[in-house]
Amino acid sequence: MKREAISSLLARRAFLRKIGRAATCAGAIAATGAAGALGVTKKVAAKSESTSRRGSFPTKDYDWTKRQWAFGVDANKCIGCLRCVEACKRENDVPGDAHHFNTWVERYVYLEGDKRARVDSHHDPVNIAASGSEREYRFANRYQDAKVEKAFFVPKLCNQCTHPPCVQVCPTGATYKAVDGVVLIDQKYCIGCQYCVQACPYGARWFNARKGVSQKCYWCYHRITKGLQPACVEACPVGARIFGDRNDPQSPISLFIRNNRVQVLRPETGNAPNVFYVGIDKEVS
């Protein structure tokens, strides 16, 4: 999609949103009048008060208004060892089989004469056979005797979009964009309708049938709010994954974005992802 088309799309969204707000306001005024006697006003007042009632949120050591998280992927460094996938699974209690994962690594291989890349990931049957188990992750050396023109690995994860389509479609408010930029899932409010799984253009979400909820990468929110790095960043032996706070100009991610020519996946969707890539081909999306 061209840039003009995106901007008109965004303008239309903004206009509809305004109309929606106006209607809500009118309704609210009417409702206040009608239900004043029931003491609803008191409750509404109490709710609007509570925003300022809390000091540091969500925890006492972590204030989400001070952070703006972002993630970087340097595909030039990735060696496809899949330690990130392993770490993520353990950290976030993801089912161990090869077909459920928050993060994954894709291998792009162009053989001589091929116009399109061959893409595989750890859940490809050949790779499962090479590791010998669905619970161990390894790339098979399947192209060692082929004439490889070009090959590279691309780690993938949730892009924590600035305009997340998954949040837009959620009917219950179970998924939302946190103030610090991470898209979170409230597992108590998720009804398992899987609209969000359909809406994500990156295939980052998956359905946990055991728990009956959607799940995805959330940049290890429980770690980053404690001052730790996400598990995949911690585990990566070559520094292909970079994480940090964009509000801090000296953070690893700010330096990464400043010192490299970065790109995002599927910019044409207007989602404005917050995972920045270096060293990938146009074919990666």
Add this chain to the structure above:
Amino acid sequence: MPKHIVRLIILLVASAAIALIAKWFFTVESFYEYGHYRADSVPEIAAQEAVYKTARYCQSCHSERHAQWSANNHKSVTCETCHGAAQGHPEKGKLPIPADTVKLCTLCHEAMPGRPGTQPQIQVAQHSGGQQCKVCHNPHAPKIAAAAVRVTGDAAAGRQRAAACASCHGAEGISPNDTWPNLAGQSAAYLARILAAYKSGDQKDVVMTPLAQPLSDGDIRNLAAYYASLTCRTVPSTTRIGDAATGKALAKNCASCHGDTGIASNPAWPHLAGQKVGYLVNVLKAFRGGLRKDPMMAAVVRGLSDADIENLAAYYAAQSCQPVTEARKTP
């Protein structure tokens, strides 16, 4: 106003009121606090316990290991990448020490299209012949240390000192006897290391120990430089033992240090090509029996039978000791 319209209005107002009351009743306190979601869910998510504890957590008890690891090449590979997540450790038991290091190490180090050139990679089949990586490499300090690799000495001074050695090792460093090693063309760093070991008593030999003890450090350097400067020569062995072809297959396990044909890639390790059969057999047996002490060699020879040792010796003795230029160039 007609009655049915009034009823309709009452019904609508009542439904709206019920809807509003229901919403007020069912919406939890923190919903809408920051947006169309339950604000309390954020601290709930943030409260999960971290499973991976980072290397700093490990350091508090394993400080010695941590110091070694953090000073070496694998410092970018955190403890938990190989040993698993530390949650519950030490209360709930030990963390695993990976047993199958071939499987583990090749995850990163198997030569594979797509891996960047800066990543150290091996051809798994040729590198070790299926031997476990940790036989030669310490996972916490994986680079095999090249001890003193540069030895500078005065070859001319060494020549005079070497007169005493000639009766056994030959005037030109080519031994006349199958049980004594050729020295000509051997790497100086290796010669100096072994002589120093005889001198200090770390290595013992009935003949060599008394000869090496009076040598000064300078003498050792000069002797090493002298013998290294001589041209080696492969003398066809008179002893007929072992099968070189069988030995060649076994020698794959030795190739990463001693080279494919016995020309060592690193000056700290001896060249084996063209060496005496009897000497090689004796030395390998000495390593196996613990008479000669070297942690790496001890681990490598542990599984060798007498026949294996003879085959290996036959293979190396049959190789040309003249370094092929290509062989020297490979890193």
